[in-house]
Amino acid sequence: RQQPQDFHEPPHELSSIKKVIGVVSGKGGVGKSMTSAMLAVLMNRRGYHSAVLDADITGPSIPKLFGIHTRAVADELGCYPVRSRTGVDVMSVNLMLDNETDPVVWRGPVIAGAVKQFWQEVIWKDVDFMFVDMPPGTGDVPLTVFQTLPVDGIIVVTSPQELVGLIVEKAVKMANMMNVPILGIVENMSYAVCPDCGKKLYVFGESHVQEIAARYHLPVLAQCPIDPELAKQADLGVIESFETDHLDKAADVVEALLKE
Numbered sequence: 001r002q003q004p005q006d007f008h009e010p011p012h013e014l015s016s017i018k019k020v021i022g023v024v025s026g027k028g029g030v031g032k033s034m035t036s037a038m039l040a041v042l043m044n045r046r047g048y049h050s051a052v053l054d055a056d057i058t059g060p061s062i063p064k065l066f067g068i069h070t071r072a073v074a075d076e077l078g079c080y081p082v083r084s085r086t087g088v089d090v091m092s093v094n095l096m097l098d099n100e101t102d103p104v105v106w107r108g109p110v111i112a113g114a115v116k117q118f119w120q121e122v123i124w125k126d127v128d129f130m131f132v133d134m135p136p137g138t139g140d141v142p143l144t145v146f147q148t149l150p151v152d153g154i155i156v157v158t159s160p161q162e163l164v165g166l167i168v169e170k171a172v173k174m175a176n177m178m179n180v181p182i183l184g185i186v187e188n189m190s191y192a193v194c195p196d197c198g199k200k201l202y203v204f205g206e207s208h209v210q211e212i213a214a215r216y217h218l219p220v221l222a223q224c225p226i227d228p229e230l231a232k233q234a235d236l237g238v239i240e241s242f243e244t245d246h247l248d249k250a251a252d253v254v255e256a257l258l259k260e
Ligand code: ADP
Pocket: 025, 027, 028, 029, 030, 031, 032, 033, 034, 035, 061, 188, 189, 224, 225, 226, 227, 228, 230, 231, 234, 235
């Protein structure tokens, strides 16, 4: 039987990408983009060169988090990602549109084609870690992404509002089909901290992530609180100045990929 890896497309000949991490979620709005962006920022802070490939074509939010409003440029060799203030390379459909508020109303195959182009026609120079902000769900676009890009590991982002068991099970099945390991689960918006007394408030009810993770033998890499400061900095496009230690364990697991 041919392994799915056999179908992976080579990147641009001038690209150098050491590790590719897919960031997935069951539905939109759980913080998948925030996690992709923050992990890229954290790896950059650790002295690596990171990149984000925004494969969430119909809901691209990566450029906004980094406050990038310029367009990507291309020459006869290929297209270049846009470099953020602190040095994270970003490619997103938003950097190609004439107007960044234009909606992307494309059908599945066209969307998948765009992701392929981001992989094959963009010159990603000396990237240690590329985070791929995947479209939510387990539809044909994420599938094409996994077939095109040699993903080294997947991070599943969930929130306590979700039926986390179902999402993790789907992610595990997809990862098995693609022969890609799941690095672990990041639970986002797990709780809020009362600004007056410091008490944790479980606004979305009790989390089930630990038991689900144990069932599938996956580590819980983070339980991130709802943080108004994060929301504010994300809105202002200054995510790179956000300080957090909640994603340190996730960053450790990503860093370990290079040392395998
Ligand atoms: P997704 O990629 O899953 O659709 P986003 O990363 O775009 O989700 O996050 C959805 C919204 O929630 C964004 O406005 C983001 O800034 C905000 N957000 C994400 N995580 C947090 C958090 N831990 N605390 C506060 N706001 C958050």
